[in-house]
Amino acid sequence: MPAPFRLYNTLSRSMEDFVPLQEGKINIYVCGMTVYDHCHAGHARAMVVFDAFVRYLRFRGWEVNYVRNFTDIDDKIIERANELGEDPMALAERFIDEFREDADNLGLIHPDSEPRVSTSIDAIQALIKTLIEKEHAYENEGSVWYSVPSFSEYGKLSGQKVDELKSADEVPGKRHPADFALWKAVKPGEPSWDSPWGPGRPGWHIECSAMCCSELGTTIDIHGGGLDLVFPHHENEIAQSEGANRAPYARYWMHNGMLTMAGGQKMGKSLGNVFNVQDILLEYPAEALRLYYLQSAYRSALPWNAEALPDALGMLCRLYEAREVAESMGGEEPAAQVAESLGADALKVLEYSEAFEDEFLACLDRDFNTSNALARVFELVRAVNRLGNHKKARKRGGPVVAQALKCFELVSDALGLLGMDVADFMEEVKERRLGAMGISRDEIEGMIADRAQARSDQNWAQADEIRDRL
Numbered sequence: 001m002p003a004p005f006r007l008y009n010t011l012s013r014s015m016e017d018f019v020p021l022q023e024g025k026i027n028i029y030v031c032g033m034t035v036y037d038h039c040h041a042g043h044a045r046a047m048v049v050f051d052a053f054v055r056y057l058r059f060r061g062w063e064v065n066y067v068r069n070f071t072d073i074d075d076k077i078i079e080r081a082n083e084l085g086e087d088p089m090a091l092a093e094r095f096i097d098e099f100r101e102d103a104d105n106l107g108l109i110h111p112d113s114e115p116r117v118s119t120s121i122d123a124i125q126a127l128i129k130t131l132i133e134k135e136h137a138y139e140n141e142g143s144v145w146y147s148v149p150s151f152s153e154y155g156k157l158s159g160q161k162v163d164e165l166k167s168a169d170e171v172p173g174k175r176h177p178a179d180f181a182l183w184k185a186v187k188p189g190e191p192s193w194d195s196p197w198g199p200g201r202p203g204w205h206i207e208c209s210a211m212c213c214s215e216l217g218t219t220i221d222i223h224g225g226g227l228d229l230v231f232p233h234h235e236n237e238i239a240q241s242e243g244a245n246r247a248p249y250a251r252y253w254m255h256n257g258m259l260t261m262a263g264g265q266k267m268g269k270s271l272g273n274v275f276n277v278q279d280i281l282l283e284y285p286a287e288a289l290r291l292y293y294l295q296s297a298y299r300s301a302l303p304w305n306a307e308a309l310p311d312a313l314g315m316l317c318r319l320y321e322a323r324e325v326a327e328s329m330g331g332e333e334p335a336a337q338v339a340e341s342l343g344a345d346a347l348k349v350l351e352y353s354e355a356f357e358d359e360f361l362a363c364l365d366r367d368f369n370t371s372n373a374l375a376r377v378f379e380l381v382r383a384v385n386r387l388g389n390h391k392k393a394r395k396r397g398g399p400v401v402a403q404a405l406k407c408f409e410l411v412s413d414a415l416g417l418l419g420m421d422v423a424d425f426m427e428e429v430k431e432r433r434l435g436a437m438g439i440s441r442d443e444i445e446g447m448i449a450d451r452a453q454a455r456s457d458q459n460w461a462q463a464d465e466i467r468d469r470l
C-alpha cells in the first residue's frame, strides 16, 4: 500500500489524506484569468503551480478532469475597454488569444475544459433562480443580491465574521452590508443579457459556481486559486453553491501563495509593479521561470527580484550539464565496485541516486512540496557534476551515474520540468547571450576545438586557460 497523498486544505486549515470522491478520478477547478490585460509573473505562478500539480496527479495514476475558466465579463474589463475606446467583448477576446499564446510559451498543458462567462449565461441564470427560490437571494430594481445572513456557514473558509463585514461601497437595495451581487442591472454602454430580472450581467462570484457545477458536478474534489481569492471570491462561491445544492462544494481547497515585491507588496497591476510574461520570456526560457516558481513551496509567499531568474537559469544549466556529464561517462564494472575505487564523490552519487525516487516522491506526496523535491534533485546534480571533474570517473563512472540518469528521467516525467525542446531552449539562450556580448558562435566553437586539442595533448594548463576564457 503506497503512502497516502497529503494535501493542505484551506477549509480545515490542516494537512489531510487526499481521498477523491470517486476512486481513481479527480475533478479540479482552478479560477482562471480575468482577461483585461497581459498575463504577468504573479498570474504565471498560479498557472505553473497548478499545471505542475495536475501533471503530478496524472503521473501518480489518477484520471484528472482539469477545468480552468476565463472571466470575460467583469467590471475591470468594461473599465479598461472604456479607457481604450474598445468593445469590452472584443478586448476580452484579444486578451484570451494573448493568454493562450503565453500559456503555450510557458509550456502549460491545456485544461480539459476552459469555460467562459459569456457562454455560460444560461447556467448562471438557472443558479440565480434556484438561489432566489431557496431564499438565499433577492431581487431589487433589476439586480439580484445574495443574502449573506441566509447562509449560516458563511465565513467557514476565510474565518470572516458576517457581523464584522462592511460593504466597500454603499449600494442602495442591499439588505445587509455583506450581501453581494449575483446579477447586475444594465448600465448604459455595458454588455448585457436578457434575464427574468431585466437586462444585465452576472456578478463575478456566481460565474465560477455556475461554470464549476456545469462542468464537474455539484461536489468537486479540489478547488484551486491564488490565496488572494479566499475572501471574498471563494467564500462567496461556497455560499452560492452549497446554498443552491445543499451539498459540499469542494472537498479540498488549495491556494497558492502570492508573488511579492520588495517590502512584501503583492504583485498586481494596481500597484504598478508588473512583469509581463511576454517580456520575461524574451529574456529567459520558460523552464527557468518554472524552476523559479517550483523551487518554493506553492503555499509560501515568493519574493520577486532581479536575481531570481539568472539564478534559476544557472541551476538549469547545471542540471543539463549533469545529464550530459552522466551520459558521456563510460565503463562496465559493477557500480558499487567502481564507486568504491573512485572515492567519496562517486559514493555520494550512488547513495543519492538510490534514495532518490522514494525521497523525491515522498516530498511531492506531502502537500506537493516541490521545494523539498527539487532540493533532492540539485543535491544529486551537484554530486554528478563534482564526479564529472575526475578524469578517471569520465572513463569508468558510467555504471555509477546510470542510476542518476534514471532519476533525471523521473524528474522529467513527474513535473514536466524538462520538456522535449530543452536542447533548443539552451541553444536559444546561448545564442542570445553571445549576441549580447558581441561574440560569434564560430569564435566560441574555435575555442572549444582548441581546448579539446589541448586536452588530448595533455596540455592541462592551456586547456584550463581556454576553459576560463570560455
Ligand SMILES: [Zn+2]
Binding pocket: 030, 031, 032, 208, 233
Ligand atoms: Zn473563480
